[in-house]
Amino acid sequence: MTKHEYICRVCEVVAAKSDCFKRRVGAVFVNTDYEILATGYNAPPRGFKHCDKRGGIDGRVDDEGTCGNPCIRTIHAEMNAVAQAAKRGTALRGSILYCTYCPCKDCARMLVNIGVLQVRVMDMNDDGGFYTLGAGDIDVVSWEALL
Numbered sequence: 001m002t003k004h005e006y007i008c009r010v011c012e013v014v015a016a017k018s019d020c021f022k023r024r025v026g027a028v029f030v031n032t033d034y035e036i037l038a039t040g041y042n043a044p045p046r047g048f049k050h051c052d053k054r055g056g057i058d059g060r061v062d063d064e065g066t067c068g069n070p071c072i073r074t075i076h077a078e079m080n081a082v083a084q085a086a087k088r089g090t091a092l093r094g095s096i097l098y099c100t101y102c103p104c105k106d107c108a109r110m111l112v113n114i115g116v117l118q119v120r121v122m123d124m125n126d127d128g129g130f131y132t133l134g135a136g137d138i139d140v141v142s143w144e145a146l147l
Contacts, residue, residue: 003034004146008122010036011098017041020074027077028098029085032117037090040081042074078107082114096120102140103129112136120146 001009007030015026018041029037075083078099085092093115097103100122103111108129111119118139124130133140 004120004143007034007036007098008143010039011100011122014039014041015077015100018043018077023101025077025099025101027081027100029081029092029095029116030098031095037092037095038081038085038088040077040079040084042077043080044073045075048073076104076107077101078103078111082110092116098143102126103133105129105132108132108136108138112138 007028011026011028013026014028015024018024018026020042023042025042027040029039031037078097081097082092084090095114095116097111097116097119098121099119102121102123102125103119105128109132111133112135116138118141119133120141120143122143124140124142130140
């Protein structure tokens with residue numbers, strides 16, 4: 001197993017921690033030696049109730065049968081990983097982000113400001129972040145392309 005394959009698997013395990021029924025997303029920041037700097041998955045803020053399959057904490061659902069599109073309750077995996085790094089005093093500038101889903105526009109703007117070198121994604125679906133990352137000179141590469 002290569003270092004790349006190892007981090008991909010770790011990212012999938014991190015995503016499995018999410019109990020979001022809409023989409024489970026994992027994020028892992030590594031340095032250029034593939035050492036793990038921080039991990040995160042999509043979840044509500046600490047101490048907040050989690051959504052249930054009926055939709056949100058109040059049982060409301062949108063037309064798609066989910067708690068919102070985009071979800072209004074969850075902190076994205078990338079943001080949770082950045083928060084973990086901040087709590088530990090770990091710098092993410094010059095890091096590589098592995099993510100199971102392409103970051104959204106807001107997360108992409110945050111990654112540009114952090115100074116991430118590259119984003120490697122399992123699912124290249126685009127929530128608007130792909131263009132933002134490119135405009136910020138951050139390459140987005142699929143996991144498969146690196147195997």
